[in-house]
Amino acid sequence: MRAQQHNLGHRSVVARQANSKTPDTLRVTARQLELLRVIRRWALEFDRMPSVRELGDILERSPSTIHQHLAALERRGYLERRGHAHGLKLLVDDQSLGLDQAGAAVLLPVKGSIQPGRALRRSRPPYKRIAVGGEVRPEDYVLRVEGGRLEAEGIFDGDMLLVRPGTLGDQPAVLLFLDGTADVKRLLTLRDGSLAMLPVGPRVDRRRARRCPEGVVVQGRVVRLIRSYR
Template identity: 30%
Template sequence: MRELTSRQRDVLEFIRAFTARQGMPPTVREIGERFRVTPRAAFDHLRALERKGALQRRAAGRRTSRALTPTDGPTGSWRAVPILGRIAAGGPLLAAENREGELPLAAAALARHGEDVFALRVRGDSMIEAHICDGDLVLVRRQEGAQPGDIVVALLEDATGQGEATVKRFLRDGERLVLKPENRALAPIVVDPGERGVRILGKVIGLLRGL
């Protein structure tokens, strides 16, 4: 690694500390706010650190500073979490696990959730009162069951076997399953298992914004 300037060392240390605390690198905006510089100036620091070998680029769904991670972390300190595509958090959207890319996250931050974790992009405003907004990424632990009150990714199946995926809060009403939006303007989806298939794809365990 080539020699760094004093400011570049400060930026690199901030990225390391932020990543250890949050489980992912900071955004350009967060770096700019920390050092009181414009996003453009923060981006220039990142480019310089990448050129000098202090940061390495990992695959991500969009061009973002979160794809740049320190090169001197211990082996296995990062996991590439797949981004599987956009899903509905509003009206259900035809399910499609179209892989957008990968998101580098600190392995330590995911250790207690097991290996089967993925990210899905949210569309719509049905979960805004749970602070899940249009365009956010939800981190999901793949599992087939859920407890009442969990926020889940559920697949609603029609008579033809086609599926629609949605993010909702999971509840029960007797034998019926309730997928409740966190938006008082919208009605819950109530499913009678004898009339319509519903399958839990996973439980939401985290939220990422600005990616």
């Protein structure tokens, strides 16, 4: 899988893991480095090592592929495997993994999916998590896009939205309406302080903005689009 992240405000594209060049001290492939980093991030967040199944869910790889990478890393002396599900032990430090650099990948929860015009589908904990690079905050989370209703805006089925709780004008946001449906719209702050909404496309005429309906709830700002290429 090859993933890119798009800043919806400026349409810029950054690599999945900013500042994530393979450290000179490690002789690993890019996928093996990603695996090592995910293991370390998981251990820091949950105070235990991930299982092969959990690693496969995060990296979207089969258990057999994860086993192959772990075996290769063990042969090179970068980790040890013990005889139980959470029996990994890393033998490299954060500096060697590049995790002391700003922008190293963080595991964020996928809290559900959104299909414009339908109810927001919320996942139940424990959430699946994905590795996200660049500037992220502890409160950030991810929603997966379903269907093709946003294709005209450059957002496609299977894309993932990095959502940050809070409201900020002139930025895409996830909106919840009184009828229970959800949508992604660009918000504008009007002179009277109220909010109006537009399609999220970058070249939309602002004169098309219409005031947000009564009772609309801003679920959070969409600060990045994450797209996977298989």
